Amino acid sequence: MPRYALLILPAFNRVYADSSVRLTRSELDVFGARGLRAELSGSEERVFGGVPYVTFETAAPLAERDVALLSNLSSVYALFGVEGSGVEGEDEQPLLRPLPVRPLDRLSSDLITIQKYAGKTNEHFTKLLLNVTALASGKGLGERLSVFDPLCGRGTTLNQALMYGYDAYGLDVDAKDFEAYAGFIKTWLRNKRLKHTAETVPVRRERALVGRRLNVTFGPSKEAVKHGDVQHLAMVNGDTLRSREFFKPRSFDLVVTDAPYGVQHGSKGGSGLSRSPLELLRRAVPIWAELLRPGGAMGIAWNTYGGKREELAAILTGAGLEVMDYPDFEHWVDQAIVRDIIVATKPA
Structure with a gap:
């Protein structure tokens, strides 16, 4: 053999x-x-x-x-x-x-590596999470996909999706993270001299301000943009439990996120900042599932000290998703974090 x-x-x-x-x-x-x-x-x-x-x-x-x-x-x-x-x-x-390797990477690798900040998810792990989630979907890894990270922080998952030539969409409640990512991606696009448009606009519902949205469209060259070869990026500064107010149902092929580890979470809810990632996921996963297209997949990384696999699997199943029988991805990060991955699909 x-x-x-x-x-x-x-x-x-x-x-x-x-x-x-x-x-x-x-x-x-x-x-x-x-x-x-x-x-x-x-x-x-x-x-x-x-x-x-x-x-x-x-x-x-x-x-x-x-x-x-x-x-x-x-x-x-x-x-x-x-x-x-x-x-x-x-x-x-x-x-x-x-053997000659030919990765999907469409952009310069510094899009992934240049950002350095406390709490950043390791880019290799982010790529692993995106890979195994995409492979669970009906489209696989090579097709053009639309990826949503509902707890996107400063955009590590968004950047990896863009590297693959995908369209990337994110949401995070932290205003500082939103501002940091908006500043970074605008500067990066200018420095790379990529043809692009970028704007930050307020999001209102019934005249009330519910968030801000960064909208970016770019292509590898003026000629590519002229012929419609563009990628789309959007990030919303808002509550993940209000995702349906920012994005339409069945908008995404993949939902990929690294759940917070019990320090800071992606929803303010009605009673202040949640301290339980599992409780956040109980409330958020059914909402995220509505945003998935049939045949799409959801991949979540989480700290096993904050909840057992069986509990998270029950949340995903309760949202109408089918949990994949995947191999062991559990690994030690530090004394307070043992990280694992769970992936589920939405029936076609």
Whole structure:
């Protein structure tokens, strides 16, 4: 059977430490089950030339389409075909033949990396969450998607969606985060000299101010914009429990969010800032589900200290979604946070 080796990004190892290989294998399993044409099996950690790799086998050689899909793994640094045994303890080392990776990335990588602030979700994890959610949807990873992050903070998920060529929409209650992201994305677009329009407008309902909205349209060139090759970005400064006031039902292919970890949350509700992420999700998930298109998918990362998987699965099921049977993504972040991922789909 053909064998392949995946070299993990060094930054991925630093952030996830001992969990990096397991998370890579879990993500790889989702790619194999939901995206690859070739059946994937036998993933494991191997050491070649003193360097760790994740290796795997396929029932048939990877087609060009499969290599292109694997190019978007959140952990991928390089992908190789393995020729030779490479059995530990033997003198022979395998030949690693590099395969040309062609990720979906459409924009400069500094869109993801340039922002630095306390509490920022690691960009590799954000990409992993977006990947496994997109693969659960009826459209998969490669098609043009519309992505909504209802607790978007300063826009890490929005930026990753834009990198893939998707349209991105976000909502957050924190005015400082809204202002910081609006300032960042406008400056970034100007510095990159991308043809764009950007405006911040008030949002009113029955003459009352209920939020502010950043609207951005941009394209890679003037010629592209002229021919309609544009991406759309919108971020609302408002309460996530009022999402339906800002966006129409069945607007999004994906809802992707990293739920707050019990310090600050995305809704003020009627009794002050919520302190329970699980309680917030109980109230918010049914609203978010209405914004999903049939065949769409919702992916949520959360701190398991704030609620059990069974409890979150019950919330998603109660909102009419079907929870995916996905591999283990639970991993330690710090002494107060053990993070996990749950993904559910909306019946077509």
